[in-house]
Amino acid sequence: MKHALHKMNPSLKFLLLTVCMITMAFFFDPWTPLLFCIGILVLQILFSRINWKKWLLFMIPFFVTAFGYFWSTIVFAEDQSGPVIWSFWVLNVTETQLHYALSLSFRILAFSSLSLLFAFTTNPNTFIMSLMQQLKLSPKIAYGVMVGYQFLPVLKDEFIHIQQAHRLRGATPEKNALQRLLGVRRILIPMLAGAVRKAESAAFAMEARGFTGERRTSYFQVITVSKIDGVCAALFLIVLLLSCTNRLWIS
Amino acid sequence: MPNVICFNNVTFSYPDEEQPILKNLSLSIRRGERVVITGPSGCGKTTLLYLCNRLFPDNCDGILTGSLELFGKDSFSYIPGEINHRIATVFQDPDAQFCMQTVEEELAFTLENLHLPREEMEIRIFEVLHLTGLSEFRHAIIQKLSGGQKQRIATACALIMEPEVLLLDEPIAHLDPYTAKKYVEWLDQLQIKRKITIIAIEHRLDLWGDFFERNIQLNKTEDTTPLQKRNTSIQENASFLANSISAKPFLQEVSFTLNRGEITVLAGPNGSGKSTLLKALCQLIPLNGTVQPERLGYVPQSPDFLFLTKSVHEEVAFGGGNDVDKMLTRLKLITIADDHPFAVSHGQKRRVAIAAMLSDGRDVIVMDEPTSGQDAAALSELFQLIDERSRAGTTFLIVTHDMEFAYCIADSILLLNNGRLTGKFPAADVWRNENLQLDHHLLPPKGLMSREACFT
Amino acid sequence: MLKSWKLKEIVLMSLFSVVFGIVYLLFLHAGNIWAGFIGPIAYEWIFGIWFIVSIICMYIIRKPGAAVISETIAATIEVLLGNAIGPRLILTGLIQGLGAEAVFAATRYKRFDLWVLMLAGVGSAVFSFVYGYFLGGFAVYSTGYVALMLGLRILSGALIAGVGGKALSDGLLATGSLRGYAISRSKKGESHA
Numbered sequence: 001m002k003h004a005l006h007k008m009n010p011s012l013k014f015l016l017l018t019v020c021m022i023t024m025a026f027f028f029d030p031w032t033p034l035l036f037c038i039g040i041l042v043l044q045i046l047f048s049r050i051n052w053k054k055w056l057l058f059m060i061p062f063f064v065t066a067f068g069y070f071w072s073t074i075v076f077a078e079d080q081s082g083p084v085i086w087s088f089w090v091l092n093v094t095e096t097q098l099h100y101a102l103s104l105s106f107r108i109l110a111f112s113s114l115s116l117l118f119a120f121t122t123n124p125n126t127f128i129m130s131l132m133q134q135l136k137l138s139p140k141i142a143y144g145v146m147v148g149y150q151f152l153p154v155l156k157d158e159f160i161h162i163q164q165a166h167r168l169r170g171a172t173p174e175k176n177a178l179q180r181l182l183g184v185r186r187i188l189i190p191m192l193a194g195a196v197r198k199a200e201s202a203a204f205a206m207e208a209r210g211f212t213g214e215r216r217t218s219y220f221q222v223i224t225v226s227k228i229d230g231v232c233a234a235l236f237l238i239v240l241l242l243s244c245t246n247r248l249w250i251s
Numbered sequence: 252m253p254n255v256i257c258f259n260n261v262t263f264s265y266p267d268e269e270q271p272i273l274k275n276l277s278l279s280i281r282r283g284e285r286v287v288i289t290g291p292s293g294c295g296k297t298t299l300l301y302l303c304n305r306l307f308p309d310n311c312d313g314i315l316t317g318s319l320e321l322f323g324k325d326s327f328s329y330i331p332g333e334i335n336h337r338i339a340t341v342f343q344d345p346d347a348q349f350c351m352q353t354v355e356e357e358l359a360f361t362l363e364n365l366h367l368p369r370e371e372m373e374i375r376i377f378e379v380l381h382l383t384g385l386s387e388f389r390h391a392i393i394q395k396l397s398g399g400q401k402q403r404i405a406t407a408c409a410l411i412m413e414p415e416v417l418l419l420d421e422p423i424a425h426l427d428p429y430t431a432k433k434y435v436e437w438l439d440q441l442q443i444k445r446k447i448t449i450i451a452i453e454h455r456l457d458l459w460g461d462f463f464e465r466n467i468q469l470n471k472t473e474d475t476t477p478l479q480k481r482n483t484s485i486q487e488n489a490s491f492l493a494n495s496i497s498a499k500p501f502l503q504e505v506s507f508t509l510n511r512g513e514i515t516v517l518a519g520p521n522g523s524g525k526s527t528l529l530k531a532l533c534q535l536i537p538l539n540g541t542v543q544p545e546r547l548g549y550v551p552q553s554p555d556f557l558f559l560t561k562s563v564h565e566e567v568a569f570g571g572g573n574d575v576d577k578m579l580t581r582l583k584l585i586t587i588a589d590d591h592p593f594a595v596s597h598g599q600k601r602r603v604a605i606a607a608m609l610s611d612g613r614d615v616i617v618m619d620e621p622t623s624g625q626d627a628a629a630l631s632e633l634f635q636l637i638d639e640r641s642r643a644g645t646t647f648l649i650v651t652h653d654m655e656f657a658y659c660i661a662d663s664i665l666l667l668n669n670g671r672l673t674g675k676f677p678a679a680d681v682w683r684n685e686n687l688q689l690d691h692h693l694l695p696p697k698g699l700m701s702r703e704a705c706f707t
Numbered sequence: 708m709l710k711s712w713k714l715k716e717i718v719l720m721s722l723f724s725v726v727f728g729i730v731y732l733l734f735l736h737a738g739n740i741w742a743g744f745i746g747p748i749a750y751e752w753i754f755g756i757w758f759i760v761s762i763i764c765m766y767i768i769r770k771p772g773a774a775v776i777s778e779t780i781a782a783t784i785e786v787l788l789g790n791a792i793g794p795r796l797i798l799t800g801l802i803q804g805l806g807a808e809a810v811f812a813a814t815r816y817k818r819f820d821l822w823v824l825m826l827a828g829v830g831s832a833v834f835s836f837v838y839g840y841f842l843g844g845f846a847v848y849s850t851g852y853v854a855l856m857l858g859l860r861i862l863s864g865a866l867i868a869g870v871g872g873k874a875l876s877d878g879l880l881a882t883g884s885l886r887g888y889a890i891s892r893s894k895k896g897e898s899h900a
């Protein structure tokens with residue numbers, strides 16, 4: 001079961017997550033997203049093998065965002081009614097303000113943890129394959145995006161390569177910061193140009209392999225919907241239901 | 252026998268060019284023929300091939316007049332990709348002909364396009380890998396293979412469609428001599444068994460023996476005198492030191508020195524780490540060990556990434572060399588001096604990179620397969636240039652699979668096998684030692700054999 | 708819609724969408740953090756960044772759909788890689804793309820000069836602003852503040868997306884690697900005329 005989330009059908013997972021997020025958007029209180037977020041974390045701990053160090057690293061910007069929203073809502077919110085529960089320098093934090101601020105930042109955390117769950121347990125290739133097989137995405141777009149995605153690491157290499165080419169050819173590196181910033185353009189354009197050429201050669205290769213863009217009749221990598229998907233879907237829905245009905249069982 | 256491909260008075264020009272690249276061309280190729288297309292570098296051979304598999308003129312906005320029939324039907328009546336089931340192609344550039352990540356995915360993608368049932372895909376993939384002797388690469392990531400390995404994978408991808416016509420654009424230019432010989436023998440068997448029509452582009456026909464039935468010459472090639480073994484210009488003092496170089500995960504510790512004016516050939520089987528070693532020497536990849544001096548001239552196996560400017564002329568002049576025009580003339584680039592370095596033929600790109608490096612005035616120049624894809628005239632000019640430079644004190648380290656060229660130019664030979672340096676040998680020792688050659692997939696050069704024949 | 712497209716155009720569009728999807732996400736993170744400090748107006752002046760791929764793709768490929776599809780794919784990539792807004796972002800992308808597409812459609816995909824590109828940036832800005840007004844709850848802010856936001860966003864759309872997108876594409880065109888795409892075909896036409 002440790003692999004359940006990785007094995008889940010990616011399209012189904014995507015649809016489920018979308019449903020969860022849309023439902024979340026209707027609840028504007030601190031508890032629902034907080035509980036949901038915890039539920040998602042528990043699911044992830046139980047049913048996936050992800051690198052938690054990396055997860056934390058990716059979470060950092062979201063934490064910062066959530067915190068930013070938290071305090072800016074407290075400072076700027078218009079509705080300042082309700083009893084003051086906390087006072088700090090010239091600021092008086094009322095209950096409503098705190099309520100808004102917490103709701104907003106927990107929602108961001110809930111969304112981020114869901115997004116990261118998807119990103120960390122889904123292989124992009126399998127996802128595109130599944131979009132094509134289950135959701136009937138056009139093969140032209142599907143393979144186009146797949147090829148585009150595969151070029152990402154290549155583009156990174158290209159960036160290094162072009163810098164090295166400059167060095168090899170004896171172009172002198174810029175000294176001051178402004179020049180260096182302008183110098184990025186000298187690398188950016190060749191990099192995009194390289195990407196264009198790569199896209200072209202990939203398109204030629206696809207055509208040369210007889211790709212006409214019509215729908216395929218069978219796949220080598222068949223993506224199925226199986227029992228595991230049912231179980232996972234049920235788990236997600238239970239977490240969603242429990243957190244949305246928190247009023248009934250908390251207090 | 253019916254014609255599979257028939258050009259009737261075809262003229263083709265690229266959108267920006269005034270002169271058509273193919274002019275009033277008429278030719279027909281019958282089913283089951285083995286045809287070779289020859290002609291000087293840049294005369295339009297690859298362009299011709301792209302017309303045969305219908306990638307052009309659609310994809311480049313070129314202008315085509317005359318009629319071009321494929322399997323008896325006008326080529327425009329096929330939708331893009333349709334004809335490619337029947338006419339399979341192996342492209343010239345090993346780095347620019349794949350669209351998937353692993354070998355298996357690439358093969359499966361091809362079969363999905365043919366609408367085969369899944370069970371049959373499995374069988375065909377197994378068979379074609381077995382047939383081409385590439386089973387070990389089934390799960391390999393294509394980006395990480397060596398140039399020669401990629402070229403062989405490309406052939407497998409073309410064959411798995413069981414095409415009626417096979418178009419090969421210099422298929423053995425990146426193969427080591429032994430593998431190249433095997434490739435030709437194997438293609439021969441395959442053609443006899445399956446009766447495919449084979450149309451290949453090739454500059455050097457000696458490795459092919461009597462494989463081809465017919466030679467279509469696109470433009471007249473210049474007459475050149477065969478290469479002559481050069482006299483050594485090696486000097487006393489060392490000019491290049493590589494001290495226990497290694498690069499993870501493949502390249503084991505390598506140390507050697509080169510003297511001023513020395514020309515060294517680096518040889519070894521496909522995938523033995525030659526390109527990796529050169530990249531390490533130029534510090535393009537992370538490495539351990541030290542290199543002296545640090546500034547080298549480098550001609551990569553796929554020269555595209557070196558180009559920084561908008562025209563061939565600027566590119567060669569970039570390093571601040573003088574006599575740019577002379578260099579362009581000698582390497583037959585003067586006609587394309589104003590063209591964009593990316594929009595020239597494959598062999599021309601390679602010569603642009605060579606010209607740029609030779610004009611840069613570096614003391615040590617390393618070159619990765621500068622000979623592949625060059626016609627006889629360009630090869631001879633390249634030979635002369637390197638010879639002159641070495642006399643002026645430049646040190647060269649050259650990777651090549653061309654044994655004639657190596658025989659004529661090398662003072663010494665570095666042999667590499669499986670990421671390990673076997674050693675640095677005086678050239679004559681290698682040509683004398685058959686076991687050493689066999690171990691490193693080399694073949695004895697013809698020059699040597701004819702000379703031996705004289706002595707006996 | 709994709710029938711008349713060449714495969715190499717589709718692959719190019721997808722590749723750009725993926726690349727800019729990542730750029731968008733980086734800016735989204737940066738913008739979020741920034742907005743955390745000075746409130747929602749922080750986004751407005753860099754908003755044009757998020758329209759740029761639709762304009763670049765349309766300017767290069769010049770076929771119906773280039774703006775919408777590329778912007779939608781880029782938004783999908785942002786969602787896949789993880790963001791704080793959720794899958795709603797795909798809808799946002801679609802609407803921004805439609806804004807640009809509408810402008811190009813109004814010229815019948817015939818004109819691609821600087822003014823049209825800037826107008827397309829404005830189109831994206833307006834569409835996305837209307838969408839944001841109703842869904843993002845800008846209604847709570849005072850009219851003056853909203854007008855300032857709209858003004859900034861339009862300016863940013865025209866300058867960053869319109870002018871910036873054109874500059875980037877023209878830079879690419881000069882490298883010669885866009886041969887065989889509509890953009891280089893028309894450049895010739897213009898110089899002949």
Ligand SMILES: Nc1ncnc2c1ncn2[C@@H]1O[C@H](COP(=O)(O)OP(=O)(O)OP(=O)(O)O)[C@@H](O)[C@H]1O
Binds near residue numbers: 265267294587599
């Ligand atoms: N995309 C392009 N746009 C414009 N001109 C091109 C393009 N590709 C090639 N050419 C021109 O067409 C000529 C022929 O190119 P082609 O690749 O067909 O040569 P080739 O005979 O295959 O040469 P080689 O043996 O070096 O591979 C070259 O001189 C080049 O300048």
Ligand SMILES: Nc1ncnc2c1ncn2[C@@H]1O[C@H](COP(=O)(O)OP(=O)(O)OP(=O)(O)O)[C@@H](O)[C@H]1O
Binds near residue numbers: 399528
């Ligand atoms: N980027 C890479 N990452 C990991 N392994 C690589 C990478 N590039 C090459 N290799 C591996 O290193 C080995 C040597 O590759 P290299 O390209 O140096 O061979 P080569 O001797 O130049 O062969 P060829 O004659 O075919 O060009 C190959 O087995 C290849 O699989």
Ligand SMILES: [Mg+2]
Binds near residue numbers: 296297298343597598
């Ligand atoms: Mg060629």
Ligand SMILES: [Mg+2]
Binds near residue numbers: 397398525552619
């Ligand atoms: Mg190599």
